[in-house]
Amino acid sequence: MMFDGRIALITGGAGGIGRATAHALAREGATVVLAGRDLTALADAVKEIGSGRADHVAADVTDASSAAQMVETVVARHGGLHVAVNNAGVLGAVGPVADIDAGAWDEVLAVNLTGVFLSMKHEIAHMRGHGGGTIVNVSSNIGTHGRRPALAAYAASKAGVGVLTRTAALDHIADGVRINAVSPGASDTPMSLLPGESREDRAERMRTAAPSGRVAETSEVAAGILWLASDAASHVAGHDLVIDCAATA
Incomplete structure (x- = not known):
């Protein structure tokens, strides 16, 4: 097994891509x-995965002390931290740039960008002093790779995650910490549903809206995350793996 004996932390781990990655x-x-x-x-x-293989910790990644405590708790309970997946994110403010409320803008950047920074800061601090580790940040194909109307806050935050990931990879590869990102397209999560849209409605819309004719299964995104975090990707750092089946090709 690729991760036998390793301790992995997943932020935003309760649902969607985070939950699939945990499984x-x-x-x-x-x-x-x-x-x-x-x-x-x-x-x-945790119950779904099995308490013998899973644990949970309360954390608000937008708060510096909470992010620090999150990592400290993982290490104290389990003896180390070898893999981190920074997945917590929100869609947040939707609308033309001129109409976005400043507070809503701040919230999106606080979760999607500052939350990744704060999580990485403390994950790296532990890893570089304890033999290294791997980190995968969950970005999006909206941002660096593509844009959508009315999603400026989300796009800006996720583009920032891509740049932050690459810079952190340069900063810390000599410390034995490999840092990469994945950029999923529309996936089988609530975030890909339009207001009032059912999963069936979404499936019909995606038949023509996506080159593949469908959204990604969360397990397909998780597979990319696992590869980047594994020893199979031992010479991969600073990479942003787009998982959108040519949507932004």
Whole structure:
């Protein structure tokens, strides 16, 4: 198993891509710690995976002290941290740039960009002093790779994650910490649903809206994350793996 004996932290681990990644890592031998703000959803995810392979910790990645405590708790409970997947994110403010509320803008950047920075800051601080590790940040194909009307805050935050990932990779590869990103397209999560849209409606829309004719399964995105975090990608750092089946080709 690729991650036998390793401790993995997943922010935003209660649902969607985070939850699928937690399942995949656990199947490959990792002990997974799911972090987030919804304790009920986190506990449900841990139960689904199995308490012997999973744990959860309350964390708000927009808060510096909470992000630090998150990593400290993982290390204290499990003896180390070898893999981190920074997945917590929100769609947030939607609308033309001139109409976006400044507070809504701040919230999107706080979760999607500052949250990744704060999480990485403390993950790296532990890893570089304990033999290294791997980090995968979840970005988006909206941002650096493509844009959509009315999603300026989201696009800007995710483009920032891409640049932050590459810079951090340069800063810390000599410390034994490999840092990469994945940029999924529309996936089978609530974020890909339009207001009032059902999953069936989305499936019909995507038949013509996506080159593949469908959204990605969360397990397909998780597979890319696992590869980047694994020893199979041992010479890959500073990479942004787009998983959108040619949507932004």
